[in-house]
Amino acid sequence: MTRDELMRSLAALRQAQIGSRRAPHKPLLVLWLLGRFSASGSTAVTYGEAEDPVSRLINDFGPAVTSVARARQRAAMPFVHLERDLWDLRDRDGVPIGPDVAERGGLLRDRGAHGRLRPEVEMLLADPGTLAAAARLLMEQHFTPALDVLIRDAVGLDLADADADADETEQAPRGRRRRRRRAGFAEEVLLAYGYACAFCGFDGALGRHPVGLEAAHVRWHSQDGPDEVNNGLALCSLHHTLFDLGVLGLLPDLRIQVSQLYVARSRAGRAVDDLHGQPVATGRPGRPAVEPEFVVWHGKQVFKRPGAQVGR
Template sequence: MEWLERITRLRRWTRGGERDPHKALLLLYAIGQLQRTGFKPIRFREAEPALELLFAEFGPPKPVGPAQPFHHLATDGLWEVAAAGGRPSPGPDRDLMTAGDVHGRLMPEFVKEMLADPVLLSQIVRILLDTNFEPGLHLDLCSAAGLLPEVAQTATVARYLEGHLPRAERDPTIRQKILVAYDCRCAFCGYEGWIGNSVIGLEVARLRWWAFDGQDDLTNCLCLCSLHHRLFDKGVLGIVPSGKILVSRHFVGTTEASKRMVNELNGRTASPPQPGFARPDVRNIDWHTRQVFRGPARI
């Protein structure tokens, strides 16, 4: 269990609710490379473009270059870094790493145990996903990191990690509560849909992510359609305490459908829950704006 303990410590080092998933993203990328190409060094200069894309898509709005986690992950006992000829890493300076032909690799003992025990590999991937990202992003992230999607499907992690995963309790009835509070309508676009007696296409969207102590309650959740939920988790959409909807300037959508379903939301007021139900807490809205929304917003 030594490796699982080291993986969980990566999460415990984050402070103040700030997202810092860059080491986790590097590990997921390295495990994806291990699965697809075998155990061999990863050259920084070759991996940098792919890591930049991963960080941009799944990291927080504040940009961090790949050089820092590539160098600093070695302090966690999971990764080792060296320059050409076996020389030590020159440090986290991107230009020096490129000039020195720096390469990194997962620790050989770590790799040996993962390859010998597929369940361990799955547990490690699941921990990295559960402690850094919302569940709706997991499959997209596995694909972007080059991971085989089935590695994230193990259900044994929660039992081992009792006391280590985020302390927020999952509420199995939260979707029903949110549907009632928002009258079975998307708070952003008003969509509603049914098939028989089942509501379809409406989901619970958290402001503060579960991985960062986001609670499953009305003060932290919105009712959104599947499209707007995905865009909300990706930072394309946001919201301010007054209820005004934000659309990121970084979003590009040229078709009339994109303009109608996304761009035209900018500046609209989201539908509040029905009277008698709690509204989203300003602190949770602020967390999403700082840690997820990819500002600036459109004017």
């Protein structure tokens, strides 16, 4: 396997069909394995070792589930179904386990299931630039920039040096063009909302320069969200992160939701709860509001417990 072939395989990871909802289970498992390799030089792992940390990653950075049992065993699906050109999965006797096995954590533990990225893949990942490129590809294809540091920290990836050395032109698999972010999107969104957070009104500036304000995609760029004002919100850094994590969401009438999973003890933390049911600030005259279809996408794909109601 060459580096280009590895990148093509990662870019082509098949996503499970869970209705119309995104399922970043495999990318998160691979990112966790990359962190494990970076720390120890090996991706060998039993299902028992992977179940809790990988399930937590999927719960934190994927769509919510209502079943507690499912939430605890979400690692089973990618552990079984990760593509076999990347992944070698066997039982305790060393017999290969096929992708047709039931996706049940108890069954995998009973069989002593253990997996490892194939030796040719690990050989390529021994190059820090390749490991960084693989991580970046998965992050850019399945997530949004506000989550980059959070996910890297969660999986134990510190790629600062490798990022600086990697050649960006080698990261995208041949035959696959990365969709560039449109220049001017951020400035247009901030201008549309008067350089103030649409959730809390924060409008801090250092002299003439706004600080702590960002242009958030409602439907993520990586998930085919357009770089247009009708898919954007001006948000302070805190509320941008909470919006992309699914702590904050929107109702169709553009009132703010706060996830029922969110908890806080301090007065500052409880200030987030005070946003629940408040209207999003309207843009300046002549600027388009957020399109309902993008609000619906965020509610289904990102917001934790999409059914939460005002006055909960």
